[in-house]
Amino acid sequence: EAAVTQSPRNKVAVTGGKVTLSCNQTNNHNNMYWYRQDTGHGLRLIHYSYGAGSTEKGDIPDGYKASRPSQENFSLILELATPSQTSVYFCASGDAWTSSAETLYFGSGTRLTVL
Amino acid sequence: SQWGEENLQALSIQEGEDVTMNCSYKTYTTVVQWYRQKSGKGPAQLILIRSNEREKRSGRLRATLDTSSQSSSLSITGTLATDTAVYFCALASSGSWQLIFGSGTQLTVMP
Numbered sequence: 472e473a474a475v476t477q478s479p480r481n482k483v484a485v486t487g488g489k490v491t492l493s494c495n496q497t498n499n500h501n502n503m504y505w506y507r508q509d510t511g512h513g514l515r516l517i518h519y520s521y522g523a524g525s526t527e528k529g530d531i532p533d534g535y536k537a538s539r540p541s542q543e544n545f546s547l548i549l550e551l552a553t554p555s556q557t558s559v560y561f562c563a564s565g566d567a568w569t570s571s572a573e574t575l576y577f578g579s580g581t582r583l584t585v586l
Numbered sequence: 587s588q589w590g591e592e593n594l595q596a597l598s599i600q601e602g603e604d605v606t607m608n609c610s611y612k613t614y615t616t617v618v619q620w621y622r623q624k625s626g627k628g629p630a631q632l633i634l635i636r637s638n639e640r641e642k643r644s645g646r647l648r649a650t651l652d653t654s655s656q657s658s659s660l661s662i663t664g665t666l667a668t669d670t671a672v673y674f675c676a677l678a679s680s681g682s683w684q685l686i687f688g689s690g691t692q693l694t695v696m697p
Contacts, residue, residue, distance in 0.1 A: 475628075504684070513674060514629070514687040529684065561628050572617055572636075573683050577628025 474498065477562050477578035484585050490549040492581050494562030502565045503545040504575065505529075505537060507558040514561065520545055552585045559583070596692040599665060606661040607691045609675035618651050618658040619685065621674045629674060629687075633660070667697040 474497045484490045496503065501522050506514040516529030518537035526537040534556060536548040549556055560581045567573030599605055609618070616637040621629035633649040635642045635658065642649045648661040658675055672690040679686070 502683075506687075511689060513689040516684055516686070519684060530686075563628070567683060572634065573678075573685070574619070574631050574634065575621075575629075575685060577630065579626070579628050 475562055475564050475576050475578040477581050479581060481582045484552045486553060486585060488552050490552050492547040492560055494545045494578060495543050496564040498564050498576060500564035500566040504563045505547045506561045508561060509558050554585045557583060557585045598694045601665060601667055601695050601697050603665055604663045605665055606659050607673050608659050609688055610657045611677060613679045615677040619676045620649055620660045621676055623672045665695045667695050669693060669695045
């Protein structure tokens, strides 16, 4: 069974503070993704990675950094959190090398509130 | 935007009824995926359908894909209360494999 684990499940941060969201996968998948989910916007891609050491910008990367230190771990970093980053964040892994046929396996999400 | 007309935002039906959700898109793709997200969980893939399949079934689920009209549908027959969830269609543009998700349809099945 594919397994993607996110931590923490819930986080409250202050404006201007640094927030790190963590994701671990035991699927041995090459690709990992960070999405945020807001009402009315579905899931929007923030950053993704093709493997350890690589990070790429998605559709809405501003205000976020990503880190992929190993095959298993992918972090999302908010250096200076703002209330507009209040959202639910999902991490996913996928293993397809061919375009458009990749199945994503999602974690259960992290609910972030920035006050 | 990669999406055409908005997915229907919310549907509420009685258990046992059949339901169809639609998705229209603007970008070229040969594969559409449907995901389901239950409350408090991440999305999970239900069906992946390719352009050469036109229709694909999995249990009570049936997906269609019409690349000429750039539309896809997901039907559920004999719905159960446990089918209550948000349903997303997702696709990748030609030359990319990053999935882009539609805004989703909230399906509520009342027992």
